[in-house]
Structure formats: structure tokens, C-alpha cells
Amino acid sequence: AQSVTQLGSHVSVSEGALVLLRCNYSSSVPPYLFWYVQYPNQGLQLLLKYTTGATLVKGINGFEAEFKKSETSFHLTKPSAHMSDAAEYFCAVSARRGSQGNLIFGKGTKLSVKP
Amino acid sequence: DTAVSQTPKYLVTQMGNDKSIKCEQNLGHDTMYWYKQDSKKFLKIMFSYNNKELIINETVPNRFSPKSPDKAHLNLHINSLELGDSAVYFCASSQDRIGRLLYTGELFFGEGSRLTVL
Numbered sequence: 001a002q003s004v005t006q007l008g009s010h011v012s013v014s015e016g017a018l019v020l021l022r023c024n025y026s027s028s029v030p031p032y033l034f035w036y037v038q039y040p041n042q043g044l045q046l047l048l049k050y051t052t053g054a055t056l057v058k059g060i061n062g063f064e065a066e067f068k069k070s071e072t073s074f075h076l077t078k079p080s081a082h083m084s085d086a087a088e089y090f091c092a093v094s095a096r097r098g099s100q101g102n103l104i105f106g107k108g109t110k111l112s113v114k115p
Numbered sequence: 116d117t118a119v120s121q122t123p124k125y126l127v128t129q130m131g132n133d134k135s136i137k138c139e140q141n142l143g144h145d146t147m148y149w150y151k152q153d154s155k156k157f158l159k160i161m162f163s164y165n166n167k168e169l170i171i172n173e174t175v176p177n178r179f180s181p182k183s184p185d186k187a188h189l190n191l192h193i194n195s196l197e198l199g200d201s202a203v204y205f206c207a208s209s210q211d212r213i214g215r216l217l218y219t220g221e222l223f224f225g226e227g228s229r230l231t232v233l
Contacts, residue, residue: 038156043207043227044158045223103220107155107156
């Protein structure tokens with residue numbers, strides 16, 4: 001069984017500040033890990049994903065995340081927040097095989113960016 | 116061109132009615148999904164179809180019936196609507212398919228259909 005926990009349902013940062021959104025996962029098999037972003041009244045779009053290989057993955061809009069197996073974490077970071085980053089962010093996990101895209105999502109973290 | 120499109124975007128209806136949501140993708144993907152997002156933004160898979168065949172059918176009331184006339188379309192029909200059905204329903208697609216060794220796990224989502232049951 002797999003699950004995802006996102007710490008903090010709401011994170012607020014100032015423009016230009018570091019963004020850190022936390023995600024911990026549980027998986028009995030090697031996981032695929034994802035971060036999706038949802039802007040208001042829109043569908044989700046993929047920010048980045050970890051499958052195999054390099055544990056630090058870079059995504060769109062300057063975001064990156066690091067897979068840490070020992071900590072079962074996949075935290076999302078961005079060095080400098082921009083107003084346009086304000087959105088809901090979802091961490092998700094799936095098994096590498098057999099899940100047919102059955103992503104298990106966390107409950108989301110709403111990111112607010114103050115001027 | 117919108118990759119995954121859903122209609123209608125908004126749907127307001129009375130309890131007990133039957134309604135449908137349509138979804139179409141022009142990405143050439145083999146697999147399509149329906150996800151439900153509740154008022155707390157929690158996303159949960161309902162169904163997935165691979166090349167018109169039902170693959171995932173989570174614990175969803177049988178009032179919900181998906182239909183896939185071809186691999187580019189996946190519709191959702193809901194009978195006897197209840198207040199608890201109010202949510203945003205997202206259609207998604209991916210290029211992953213049964214037996215394919217390369218599994219991307221990447222989903223492309225539509226903009227959602229907000230259903231309000233009064």
C-alpha cells in the first residue's frame with residue numbers, strides 16, 4: 001500500500017524567499033514520485049517527477065525536488081518565490097509497475113506569495 | 116488545441132437527477148482516468164480505462180458508470196445524484212498501457228467539471 005503525507009496545508013512566503021513544500025511517502029515497492037501544481041480553476045499539471053537515477057530532479061518554473069530514500073521524503077523547493085507561484089501543490093506516489101497510473105495524491109499544500 | 120477537454124465545466128443540478136460529463140483527449144494516449152476532487156481538494160481516482168477496457172474501478176457507488184466509446188473518449192454518467200456527489204471531477208490521460216515496459220506515470224489533466232448538487 002502507498003500513501004503520501006504533505007506537511008502543512010498552507011504555506012505563505014514573501015516574494016523572493018525560499019519555497020519549501022514537504023512531502024513524505026510510504027511505499028512497499030520502489031516508488032515513482034511526482035509533484036503536480038494546480039492553479040485556480042485549472043487542472044493539474046506536472047511540475048517534476050522522480051523515477052530512477054539522479055535523486056535531485058529539476059522541473060518547470062525553477063522548482064526542484066530531492067528523493068531521499070532514507071527519509072522517505074520528496075520535498076519541493078524553489079530558491080526564490082515569484083507571485084505567479086501561488087497555487088495548490090500536490091505530491092503523489094505510484095508503484096513503478098502494475099499501478100497503471102493510479103497516482104496516490106497527498107492532500108495538497110496551498111502556497112501563498114506575499115509581495 | 117486543448118489536450119484533454121471536459122464538458123461541461125460547470126454543472127448545477129437537483130438531487131435525484133442523472134447527469135453526464137464528457138471527456139476527450141487528442142494526445143493519442145491509450146489510458147484515461149476519472150478523478151474526484153472533494154471540497155478539501157483531496158484527489159482520488161475513480162476509474163481508469165486502457166484502450167476502452169476498464170482497468171481500475173475504485174470503491175465508487177454503482178450510480179457512477181464510465182463509458183469509453185473509443186480510446187480518445189471517456190465519459191462519466193451519474194445516476195440519482197446525491198448531495199455528496201458535489202465535487203470537481205477531473206479527466207486525465209497518460210501514454211502508459213498494459214504490458215508496456217516503460218511506465219511514465221505522468222498524467223495530463225483536463226480543467227475539471229465542477230458539479231453542484233442542490
